[in-house]
Amino acid sequence: MPAGTNDIDERLDAFVAACRQHGVKATHQRREIYRELARTVEHPDVQTVYRRVRRRVPSVSLDTVYRTLRLLDDKGIVCRVACQDACARFDAATERHPHFSCVKCGALLDVCSDELNALPVPASATALGTVTSVHVVFQGVCVACRNGRQRGR
């Protein structure tokens, strides 16, 4: 979900509040890591977040980015998006929504579908256990790649 500057500030305030609520410190690094996630729709992986945060906080360590994203995922403040490649990718939007994953360029895009989001979990799934989250990924070739344009991550 795109977000204007004001929006980001609001979300950062909410983030700090969420940290307090969970009893974890809202450190400078964590705020910057969250900001990078909240300000993009790309669902960047850890390395990408690291590279970007380093522009603002040159001393930040890769490990801190790993630790922070894992922590925030555990607390439910951000969420990890399942994708086919090896690396974990993250989303600041924790509300359930499907994704589109391009097998060519690796782009991971948000899909808006109230219909799908409202879809109840089938009994055949709840019979297997307690469902806490639902992940829907459409895989294929994105419009940009289909049109021949190549783009990196």
Add this chain to the structure above:
Amino acid sequence: MPAGTNDIDERLDAFVAACRQHGVKATHQRREIYRELARTVEHPDVQTVYRRVRRRVPSVSLDTVYRTLRLLDDKGIVCRVACQDACARFDAATERHPHFSCVKCGALLDVCSDELNALPVPASATALGTVTSVHVVFQGVCVACRNGRQRGR
């Protein structure tokens, strides 16, 4: 999907045919790797397949299991299942079907839901690109873990 012995033989025949069709050799190792995948519903990872295949083919190398599973995934003969942990897991059933993933023990279970399988891809997804596959994963705690029983991979 579970499979009896006869079923396995049939699927192995189909596997050999699929190899021919794709111009790759249906070697002894590849057949045994496929057999291990077809005979279980656990969606094992590479290491697990390797351990099991070695019982029948002691000389098989880990690298061959990696290479074979990647090749078969590329050809669409098996499919890689997205899961939260680092390692790739595989499924001999290539027909679209949802999975249940247990966050505690890592179990990856098949969900049977004709309803979900029949669900059309929403226009908001096809607008982003050409969809070639749909992955639905319900995440949560499986019945066994909920009941306190622990089980390894």
Add this chain to the structure above:
DNA sequence: ACTATATTGAGATATGTTCTTAGTTAGTAA
């Protein structure tokens, strides 16, 4: 402002996966 303690940075380490080379085996098509 002070202090207890959660958090960080840096480097080491673990794990999963792929590649390289060279010599050997075994499918496939004729």
Add this chain to the structure above:
DNA sequence: TTACTAACTAAGAACATATCTCAATATAGT
């Protein structure tokens, strides 16, 4: 059956992702 060649094994190296250890530091509550 034979020959061509893809595929295999072995062993090592390389690479990427992710986690750990521990001393130094910054944050939150008083």
